[in-house]
Amino acid sequence: MDTARRVLEYTGGTLVMPMTVLVEAYWREIADGLADHGIPVRHVVLHADRATLLARIAGEHAVPSPFRLQYVDAYAEAARTWLHAAAEVVDTTHLTPDEVAGQVVAAVAAAPAGVSSPSTTA
DSSP, X not given: OHHHHHHHHHHOXXXXXXXXXXXXXXXXXXXXXXXXXXXXXXXXXXXXXXXXXXXHHHXXXXXXXXXXXXXXXXXXXXXXXXXXXXXXXXXXXXXXXXXXXXXXXXXXXXXXXXXXOOOOOO
């Protein structure tokens, strides 16, 4: 958390941390730590349906990433139980990367001032 605070002190602006957290307790620890340092949090989840996720993973390389494949079901479970309720969800299923980036920028720009309550990422 201290590193994030120092980066923001040096650069100003908004710090975007692309990461996927599938365990709610871990997300709460991260979000609480950022809040303790006065770092505003806007949680945005980049979602894709299962078929699209699998196609994207398969299409990246000649051999699909076993690491990424092993988390598809964990993502689906987190999305169903807590993740989507705790964040703003951008459904990337039918969007281009530029469209996704535009929606994330809009979400960050629309964020209220201050630190939001803890609420990740696919």
